[in-house]
Amino acid sequence: EDQVTQSPEALRLQEGESSSLNCSYTVSGLRGLFWYRQDPGKGPEFLFTLYSAGEEKEKERLKATLTKKESFLHITAPKPEDSATYLCAVQAPGNQFYFGTGTSLTVIP
Amino acid sequence: DTGVSQDPRHKITKRGQNVTFRCDPISEHNRLYWYRQTLGQGPEFLTYFQNEAQLEKSRLLSDRFSAERPKGSFSTLEIQRTEQGDSAMYLCASSLSPRSTQETQYFGPGTRLLVL
Numbered sequence: 001e002d003q004v005t006q007s008p009e010a011l012r013l014q015e016g017e018s019s020s021l022n023c024s025y026t027v028s029g030l031r032g033l034f035w036y037r038q039d040p041g042k043g044p045e046f047l048f049t050l051y052s053a054g055e056e057k058e059k060e061r062l063k064a065t066l067t068k069k070e071s072f073l074h075i076t077a078p079k080p081e082d083s084a085t086y087l088c089a090v091q092a093p094g095n096q097f098y099f100g101t102g103t104s105l106t107v108i109p
Numbered sequence: 110d111t112g113v114s115q116d117p118r119h120k121i122t123k124r125g126q127n128v129t130f131r132c133d134p135i136s137e138h139n140r141l142y143w144y145r146q147t148l149g150q151g152p153e154f155l156t157y158f159q160n161e162a163q164l165e166k167s168r169l170l171s172d173r174f175s176a177e178r179p180k181g182s183f184s185t186l187e188i189q190r191t192e193q194g195d196s197a198m199y200l201c202a203s204s205l206s207p208r209s210t211q212e213t214q215y216f217g218p219g220t221r222l223l224v225l
Contacts, residue, residue: 004151031212032212032213034213034214035217037194041219041221042214042218042219043113043200043202043216043217043218044152044200044217045216046214046215046216047165048214049213076133087151087152089151089152091212094165095157095165096154096165097142097154097214098154099151099152099153100151101149101150101151107201
């Protein structure tokens, strides 16, 4: 069965302390892997799409990478405003999208 | 604002009542998705449309749920005879069906449903 697992479930960082979030997947024939940010009570906000192993994308303090079995979201020198839940999703060949349960990030000033 | 919009943003209802939610996608997007999200979980796929055709429904979607997308524009999601277990955030997303395999979904703000 297609599955997406994110780790850790929660992460507390000091401001400026870099770290990485992990998303592992078991989908066969991956069509795309997506990272979203979600603030409490709001819909997910699109961050990145990755389509092939070795691909990398960056936006401000965030960098997403993809291998054949997992993706990492690297956060460099985070700020308190980066606090949110980060969701990973994969698109299977049948066009369904499967989401992980997210990593709740808290950045402490 | 040219993003995905949803209405209402919040709905409180009594068990057994029917509710209907509306989603307006980004104007040029031909695909529209509905998801349900409960606290601490990721969004769970319910159904999706390409233009006005409903192409797939999750096997988790009970017969009390129905969705429409008349004329391939806005969509409605109706829940009949609501149950307390239906309490969740209902999210809508839209995308542009690509010529290649690349597709990105953009989400609306969600409708939070509370069934008493």
